[in-house]
Amino acid sequence: MTETGGSSGPEGTETPKPQAGGSAQSQAGEPAQSQAGESAQSSADTPTPPQGQVPPSPAPEQQWQSPSGATPPPPPLPSYQPPPQQQYPNWKAGLGRPGVIPLRPLNLTDILDGAVTAMRKYWRMVFGAAAVTAVLTAAINLVGLLLVDTTADLERMRDLGPAATDQELMNQMLGVLGGTLASSSISLVATLLGTTILTGFLTVLMGKAVLGKPVTFKEALREATPRLLPLLGLTVLYTLAIMVAAIFCLLPAIIPYTFWALASPAFILERGTVMEAFRRSVKLVSGMFWRVFGILLLATVISSFLASIITIPFSFSAFLSIFGDLDQMYVPSTGDLILQSVGTVIAQTIVGPFTALVTVILYIDQRMRREGMDIELARAAGIATPPPPRAW
Numbered sequence: 161m162t163e164t165g166g167s168s169g170p171e172g173t174e175t176p177k178p179q180a181g182g183s184a185q186s187q188a189g190e191p192a193q194s195q196a197g198e199s200a201q202s203s204a205d206t207p208t209p210p211q212g213q214v215p216p217s218p219a220p221e222q223q224w225q226s227p228s229g230a231t232p233p234p235p236p237l238p239s240y241q242p243p244p245q246q247q248y249p250n251w252k253a254g255l256g257r258p259g260v261i262p263l264r265p266l267n268l269t270d271i272l273d274g275a276v277t278a279m280r281k282y283w284r285m286v287f288g289a290a291a292v293t294a295v296l297t298a299a300i301n302l303v304g305l306l307l308v309d310t311t312a313d314l315e316r317m318r319d320l321g322p323a324a325t326d327q328e329l330m331n332q333m334l335g336v337l338g339g340t341l342a343s344s345s346i347s348l349v350a351t352l353l354g355t356t357i358l359t360g361f362l363t364v365l366m367g368k369a370v371l372g373k374p375v376t377f378k379e380a381l382r383e384a385t386p387r388l389l390p391l392l393g394l395t396v397l398y399t400l401a402i403m404v405a406a407i408f409c410l411l412p413a414i415i416p417y418t419f420w421a422l423a424s425p426a427f428i429l430e431r432g433t434v435m436e437a438f439r440r441s442v443k444l445v446s447g448m449f450w451r452v453f454g455i456l457l458l459a460t461v462i463s464s465f466l467a468s469i470i471t472i473p474f475s476f477s478a479f480l481s482i483f484g485d486l487d488q489m490y491v492p493s494t495g496d497l498i499l500q501s502v503g504t505v506i507a508q509t510i511v512g513p514f515t516a517l518v519t520v521i522l523y524i525d526q527r528m529r530r531e532g533m534d535i536e537l538a539r540a541a542g543i544a545t546p547p548p549p550r551a552w
């Protein structure tokens with residue numbers, strides 16, 4: 161028996177009293193120890209895979225499951241969407257074709273097609289201006305032929321018999337030669353005047369046609385009129401340079417003919433001085449001399465061939481004289497001269513604009529090749545140009 165009245169332990173040992181909090185610690189420590197033991201036992205029961213093998217996946221009952229017991233499907237992968245590509249104009253059309261030519265460096269077909277397209281699209285203005293200048297040129301030529309009458313000299317030379325002395329033949333030949341030179345000079349002045357007016361008008365027209373902008377006859381004439389007189393001086397200088405070079409040799413005549421061929425469109429479109437126009441032409445042609453010369457020569461050959469086909473029916477009397485008596489010299493009558501003038505007017509109206517338009521398109525092509533004028537024309541026409549390439 162103890163003093164407290166409790167039963168004693170065996171062999172008189174006293175039962176220790178529980179301290180405050182001791183029961184709580186023992187109760188809290190027992191579950192932790194049991195959980196640690198269970199985890200250790202489960203890890204000890206799990207076999208260790210051999211080296212180099214992947215351990216097996218946990219049992220299905222150990223994976224997470226939804227409350228309903230079904231495994232949720234994986235979320236769908238987003239479909240691949242290629243990045244949007246910016247659409248640029250087709251390379252064949254360059255930066256587009258707002259007008260009669262594509263805005264890119266042109267080849268021979270593009271240049272010839274551009275001239276023909278402009279003649280078809282603006283046929284009223286093109287052939288109207290060509291007809292006016294052709295009539296003016298033919299009228300001046302006809303007046304010159306009538307004023308400088310070489311018919312009498314030709315008739316006197318034809319009437320000279322075998323008894324004519326060498327001095328008489330020489331005098332008649334000099335008279336015919338003088339009259340021919342005088343009429344040729346008048347014809348040259350008329351041609352220069354008509355060429356100047358037609359070139360100035362068609363250059364302004366082509367400047368609008370490349371952009372596809374509408375233009376009227378009055379607008380083109382009003383824009384070209386202030387430049388016609390200086391353009392006439394430029395044309396005279398250009399022609400004299402070719403004539404002087406041709407006196408010495410044919411090859412030197414090709415040099416001013418080609419290097420200064422683009423001076424007229426440069427003078428009209430850039431609105432500089434005459435000397436600046438000549439310098440601009442030389443700068444644009446340099447490095448591409450034979451290409452420019454070949455295109456101009458081809459355009460001239462085409463125009464001359466078509467003009468000769470048109471004028472042959474109007475020069476029928478002169479054509480028949482070739483198959484007549486060779487001893488008889490052909491002397492054209494006034495009717496023949498008028499008929500030939502009508503044929504010249506028709507030929508120049510149809511063929512004359514072709515060479516002028518080819519020259520203007522060739523000038524624009526050289527600027528697109530050397531100075532990037534196609535980008536400026538595209539912006540002026542309202543076409544979106546691609547951004548410049550980025551540097552790495």
